[in-house]
Each structure stands twice: as C-alpha cells, then as structure tokens.
Amino acid sequence: MRPWFAPLTTRQAHISELVAVGLTNTEIARHLGISIRTTDAHVMSIFNKLDLHRRKQLAEWVIRSRPSYVSRR
Numbered sequence: 001m002r003p004w005f006a007p008l009t010t011r012q013a014h015i016s017e018l019v020a021v022g023l024t025n026t027e028i029a030r031h032l033g034i035s036i037r038t039t040d041a042h043v044m045s046i047f048n049k050l051d052l053h054r055r056k057q058l059a060e061w062v063i064r065s066r067p068s069y070v071s072r073r
Helices: 010-020 025-032 036-050 055-065
Strands: none
Touching: 010 025, 010 036, 010 055, 025 036, 036 055
C-alpha cells in the first residue's frame, strides 16, 4: 500500500503539512532546524512533483490526500 503522501518523500510530506497549516518557508526552516534555502528547494520540488503552482493548491492537496488531516486554523 502506498503512503498518503506518494509521490513525495517523508520530509517533503512533513513540509507539505507545515505549508498546509499556514507556515511560511522561514517559519518552516526555523521549526525544522534547516536553512531557508533548503526549505525553498523542498517546496519547489513538491510543487514540481505534484504539478502545483500555489501554496493554497498544496494545502488543498494535503487535505484531500491525508485521511486524518485536521486544519489548525
């Protein structure tokens, strides 16, 4: 069985979830202890893999794809 986040890596799935709850790339970088540039690269890779162009589209994808997703807004 494929994980809910296929075709993303586990790290990309985690970053996708953080985008979905409204964190900026700077906030994600701080939260994960990685550079902003690394976060930017992850987000761009996610967009490319899923053929998305906006953070809102990614948030909607997470909501649709992750069965137990609950918005924290």
